[in-house]
Amino acid sequence: MQEAVVRRGIGVALSVVALLSSTPASAREALLFDGRKVATVIHSDDRPLELAAAMLTRDLLKVTGIAPRRSADLQDCATLCIVIGNRGSAVMDAVVRDSGLDLDSLNGEWERHVRVLVPSRSHPGRQYLVIAGSDVRGAIWGMVDLTREMGVSAWEWWADVAPQRRKRLAVDGGHRLSKAPSVHYRGIFLNDEDWGLQPWAARTFEPETGDIGPKTYARIFELMWRLKANFIWPAMHDSTRPFYQIAGNAQAARDHAIVAGTSHAEPMMRNNVREWDDRARGAFNFFTNRDAMIEYWRVRAVEVAPFENVYTVGLRGKHDSEMEGAATPGIARDALAKAIGVQRGLLAAAQGKPADQVPQALTLYKEVLDLYGLGLKVPDDVTLVWPEDNYGYISQLPTEQERARRGGSGVYYHVSYWGRPHDYLWLGTTHPALIREQMERARQMEARRIWMLNVGDIKPAEYLTQYFLDLAFDHELFGQRARAHMETWLARQFDAPLAGRIADIMTDYYDLAWERRPEFMGFSQVEPTRPIRIGDHVRTGGSEAWRRIDRYADLVARAEAMAARIPADRRDAYFQLILYPVRGAASMNERNLKLDLAALHARQGRPVANRLAQEAEAAHDRIVADTAAYNDQRDGKWRGIMNMAPRDLPVFARPVFPKADFPRKAGCGLDVAELSFVEGRPARHALTVHGWGMDGEWRLADQKGIVAEATHGALTAANGFQQRIILSYDGGGAINFGTLECGGRRLAVAGRFIRAGHAAAPVEIDRTISLTAASPAAMNEDWEVVPGLGSRQAALRAKLNLPSRDAPGETQPLRYVFETGNEAGAELRVVAVPVHPLTSANGLRLAVQVDDGPVRILDFETHGRSEDWKRNVLGNMAFRGIALPQLAEGRHEIRVHALDPGFLLDRIDVRLDGAADFYGAPPLS
Structure with a gap:
């Protein structure tokens, strides 16, 4: 049933393609291209919408093969023109007068637009496809929606997704009012750019600047438009000249109506790494060099006052490090509060208005979160931006009291990271299901003011960037699985019939x-x-x-x-x-x-x-x-x-690839680890035949119930005197593993055939009974399934509205049943997704009871960058064990109670004495 819902959702998402077909015209159809003529593009007479019109014009050329006319004068409109403008602009007012269009629905709105096809009253036969924004960005998002309907990918330039040519191009001309963006400021942070974005810009794309300059930023800002992102933290490593020191960068942001900010470590729009010179300015120390730092901040506040910015406030070290000169955390906390006060005064003076009317944010990253926990007082209008732990797990979200703050909350999230315990800067591998789960909890906890994504070099993380920003723009996407969104996205990049298989x-x-x-x-x-x-x-x-x-x-x-x-x-x-x-x-x-x-x-x-x-x-x-x-x-x-x-x-690094001489001898051996099949459950396992350096032949015989991909072969130097044979079981009937003839000997294949009481009954495989948390039989109202997440592609989450409790009390437990064939010692290993406590008022605990034994409280919270936390994030799992010295033969029940909201349970492993210690999940029982 769920899969059917997903497929239906994809059909709806792709229905726009049908609008581009050669179906007969409807009364509400806007025909942009009839095979000969293409619509004219008219835009408001301001730079952002001039650029937006230019982008639409290029897209129309790529889709139709004909370059449309573009103008800021409505009189240049012929039969059909696409009019892009914000409400109140001269061109939009002219359309309103000529058509009678009512745009009052846009009054006071943030980044919304109306799109509708209307006729001209003064020029019979002329029609306007109006894209009217409540503001400039609202109009731009309407233009982006149109390009998407034309079949142009957000990654048309940045990933070379070529738009498909159309012989006829039509879109729905019915009235539509866009939804307000779900998150106010949605942005990307260009970070760790040293190995991709910066050298590429400097040597290949923009050699005339020799850095990430206005030409590169114009391409980045256009990508942000296509992703409906409005907020940038520019690249800031010492490999890159500071954003404001390269002529044209700030103007490019203004020209594209992009809100500028700076990273968590860069208060007051400054790039400390390259802009603060210790030799010229002294130490970056608020205790010993305060006046120089204040002047440094003041100058930049004045310089950027004409631009649209969200100002990072606060104080850290010169580059992503702790505050310099603070002897104790308490001293650092008090200095941070003073610095914020000074910065707010500078902003008020530069802007000529009260500080609480200037957008500001404090990112509670690393040690700043600790200082906040020590009682740092942050002005009510400053947005608190909650970080994740650099590996995808949000460190903390706002309490009920914090949710009432006027400045609201946001999230700073990584899909690329440099640092302990290990970088992941090469490939984009953060699981989309984790992004969905973490940002859904941010949404539910009302952290909706700023969502900032560290995208590294952009290129290795295209889809993850799109998914994060799509969720930020439209919270209704949380209603579908991450897998469904991916399939829809892939259908836009490639042929729709292939999208499902590529998504797999x-x-x-x-x-x-x-x-x-x-x-x-x-x-x-x-x-x-x-x-x-x-x-x-x-x-x-x-x-x-x-x-x-x-x-x-x-x-x-x-x-x-x-x-x-x-x-x-x-x-x-x-x-x-x-x-x-x-x-x-x-x-x-x-x-x-x-x-x-x-x-x-x-x-x-x-x-x-x-x-x-x-x-x-x-x-x-x-x-x-x-x-x-x-x-x-x-x-x-x-x-x-x-x-x-x-x-x-x-x-x-290129490792050493060793080569050794081994004594040659006749004979062969057999590896049969994990050669266990369960009755009624189709499976494939490998049998490995190996020799000791002498050529030889092998043959399998007498197998029943399983099919070998090969029944005979030879061990030679060409295959390293080893062959792996895949054995397949279709789930029907019993198995005879047969024998292997090799090296003049006949060896019994020592596999294991396990009979289950019924199809879903857990069984012991290789001394382990592994139970998936998201078992329908275990569920109750305190928990919800998180699809796609965990070692079994589904995890259970303790609901976010649960209160924290110190004991099970009246809670309903999850119940898991299993059986053992004889008495044995065992360890019960509870495996979780390594999230953090939901808020500072919560913990991260479970209560677990086996049969009528004692209730054990398991605490999964980690602190700082402990070894426990490092192990957790490197493998995306956290576990706690309970010793069961004498687990009796027969039926057993495990009861699991949620003591804190937001806990994510992955699986439960019952490891009998002698069980293999797998790195990942054991075979499913």
Whole structure:
């Protein structure tokens, strides 16, 4: 039923395509192109709407092949003209007089527009497709909606998604009043630009500036228009000249009606990294050099007063560091309050109006959140921007008292990050389902004033940027799954019939990265930099590593097969948005996992170690080749934009690919780890046959109920004296695993066939009973399903309106039932998604009871950058264990009570003595 709803939603979203077909004209149809003539574009006589009209004109040319006329004079309108303007502008007033159009619905509104087809009363036969904004940006969003209906992607330029040519172009001319944006300020932060955006701009796109200058920012601002974003934090690393020191940057923002700000570490529109020179100005120390800092802030406040800004207030160190000179947190708190007071005075003087009428924000990032918790008093009109922990989990949201503040609240969120415990600057891998869940809780907790997304270099995170900003603009999108939004988006980039299969590919891509991001596969850390080590996927003997390699190999095969079906004019876009990230993630995993397996098998004396090292080397070379291909696309348009080794961290370096000599001997061995099938449940597992350096043949015999992809083969130097055979079970009947003949011996295949009491009954597999939290049988009214999230693609969330409680009391528990075949010692491991307490008034606790045993309170809250927190965010899981020294034979029940709102439960594992210690989720029971 749910899938049907999703499919219906996609149909509605794509219905706009039907408007562009060659169906007969309707009374409400606006015919923009009849195959010969294209509508004229008329715009208000101001710079932002002149640029908007120019963008629409270019889009019409790409879709129709004919360049439309563009003018600021309504008299240039012929049969049909598209009129873009804000209410009260001269051109819009002229249309109102000539048509009788009523625009009173736009009075006092923020970024809304009316679109309607109306006839001219003075020129028979003339029609106006009016796009009237309550303000300039409202008109621009109306223009963007029109381009979307024309089939132009937001990523038309930034990802080379070529618009499709139309022989006829018509859109609905009925009256429509747009909804107000759900979030007031919706923006992007260009950050960690050192390895992509800045070198690309400086050397390829804007060499005349040699940096991210007005030409680059104009392209960025146009992208923001297409994404309906209105707020920028400019690039600010020391690799980049400051935004306000490059002529034309600030004017480009004004020309595009983009609101400017500065990052959490840059108060008063200043870029401290390049603008504050210790030799010239002294120390960046509010205690010892206050007058110089105040003058530094004052000058910029005056310079930017004519522009539309949201001013970051506060005080941190010179560059994303703690305040300089504060001996204690209490001293830092008091100095921060004083600095904010000084800054507000400067803003009031520069603007000539009270400070509470000047938009300001304080981002409670890192140590500033701690100072806020110590009682920092923030003026009521200043927006509090709550950060996540840099890895996707919002650190804190407003309490009921904080929600009443006049300045409201916002969120600062990352899909790209430089820092501890490890960077993820290369590929965009944050799970869309996590973005949906976290921003939904922000929405429900009324943090709706500012949503700022750290997009890094833009290019590796196109879809994630779109999704975040779509949610910011229209909260109704929270009513659909992240997967449904992705499919709709993909249909706009590529052919609609292919969107579902591409969405399957990308969902698997995000699911695999959820277990561990590609950048984290070296199991190393940074700050301080720690070397690569053998990863935890091989600690169970290698089967888990192979399962991950196999999943990525299947993913790549599907992505490459789909590439052949993509229209030729969009194959570059497919490579950038789909194929490069999928292949890159797969190659990074294959390289590291096969090196780990090579080390494991070298210790066992197995010559396959050399073969695995060769395959790992080939995987690394694919990353190099794919990155070069990315940068060479479009005759070098993107040269320098993609870097496969941001910060040159150890995980990206070309590793040593070892080669060893192994003693040769006859015979063969058999790896059968995880060769467990459950009655009635289709599955595929691998059987590995390996030798010791001597050629030999093998043959499987006497299998029943399972199908082997190969029943015979040879162990040779070409395959490293090892072959993996996939065994498939269709779920019907019992299994006989049969025998393997190899090296003159017959070996029994020691698999396990498990009979279940009924189709949904949990069973023990390899000494573990793994229970998915979002089991329908377990549900009650205190919890809600979060689709797409967690190790099993569904998690349970304790509802956000629950009160915090210290004991179960009258709460209804989740109930999970399982059985054991004999008495054994066990550990109950409760696995959660590592969120933080919802607000400062809440904790992050569960109450758990097994059978009639004691109620245990499990506290999942982490503090600061503890080792517990680092482990959690690197693997997107947090767990707590309960020892069960004597778990009796028979039926057992686990009861789980929510003690705090917002807790996200992933799964529960009952690990009997001797259970394998999987890195990721064990086989589903």
